[in-house]
Amino acid sequence: MIRKAKRMEPIRGFGIDRVAAAADAGGRSVLRMENLDTDLPLPPEAVPETIAGLATPEANSWLPFTGDLDLRAAISEFTEARTGHRYDPVREIVVTVGGMEGLLNVVLALVDPGDEVVVTDPTYAGIVNRIRLAGGTPTFIPFVADDEGWRFDREALDRVVGPKTTGFLLMSPSMPSGGYLDEDDWRAVCDLCRERDLFLVYDAAMERLLFDGRPLVHPLRLDGMGERTVVVGSLSKEHRMIGWRVGWVAGPEATVTDVGWAHVYNTTCPVSIARKAGAAVLRGDQDHVADCVAELERRRDTMLEGLPGWPFVKPAGGWSLLLDVASLGFEPEEASQLLLEESQIAATGMRGWGGEVAERYVRFVFSAEPVERLEEIPERLADGKLATAVSALR
Secondary structure (H helix, E strand, O other), X not given: OOOOOHHHOOOOOOOHHHHHHHHHOOOOOOEEOOOOOOOOOOOOOHHHHHHHHOOOXXXXXXXXXXXXXXXXHHHHXXXXXXXXXXXXXXXXXEEEEHHHHXXXXXXXXXXXXXOEEEEEEOOOHXXXXXXXXXXXXXXXXXXXXXXXXXXXXXXXXXXXXXXXXXXXXXXXXXXXXXXXXXXXXXXXXXXHHHHHOOEEEEEOOOOOOEOOOOOOOOHHHOOOOOOOEEEEEEOOOOOOOHHHOEEEEEOOHHHHHHHXXXXXXXXXXXXXXXXXXXXXXXXXXXXXXXXXXXXXXXXXXXXXXXXXOOOEEOOOEOOEEEEEOHHHOOOHHXXXXXXXXXXXXXXXXXXXXXXXXXXXXXXXXXXXXXXXXHOOHHHHOOOXXXXXXXXXXX
């Protein structure tokens, strides 16, 4: 039998693939709320600029390994416009094959075996397991659910940050919860980074997908964080360009140099056919993001208003919301199966997406189903074991 590497021992699947395979067998009648696909329109430049660039030599090239300079310059301009911090396109930005490749490269560059990295509970399982692949240990600071939504548990910071902690890996709004870090939250995190010489890896993939008029609060704007922060960005969420696989890492030169080598020895080069469209979209009119935020907020509200009394936690942004199935007496895997079998709703259990908070929940993604389909959910959930449990709560 082939020997298994020790780094793989804590790695677990995230359930999306199993739920998706079962949903595929159910046909079009199944509400697809298990994965981060989206039916929201692409930015206007995405397809025409991709087509225009396909026949160029640059679209079929290995070089430059860390991304062509024009795309890196567009990333620099895009980031500076919202943070006030300018990254040098040559020395401080690497283009990656999506944001998740970028995150893996960053943790490979920053994390040694035994290091602890603080993430929220819940957090996307792909982030949790990338820390483990690098040999690190994710430690969890809770998002606390209340009537208003999620609250970042600042009071837990001193308990969670210990002698083995080397940094934070955070995003706001967070996946899968839609939890939001306000200015006081970020100040508490950044104060600890300065006091204890910790890094901050900031996942910017969803930072403008905020509901109810919340402002974008960026940690780079806080004193002393430019030298401690690594920003990982992507065109897959705000810009819905999932298939283009355009991501980036921006940060201090020494760190980005190491990230660049991790990238080269991981994937060799970015997706060349996406470079022209990526630069054009980043430099283009960004009004489409606000339009998509408004539509996503409509979808969130449709679900919450249609299911009063159900223990959903109101997200502050993002593409999904969570149902507390533990409060109804179910394990997440069991509830996910019941949702598909009884209601033809594909939704993913959150075990492995954090710690004891995450494993209470099932995730409903509302980025791929229009309001007209989401309005069917109350009828779909009117009968069955979950509905019976909700009635018992009242």
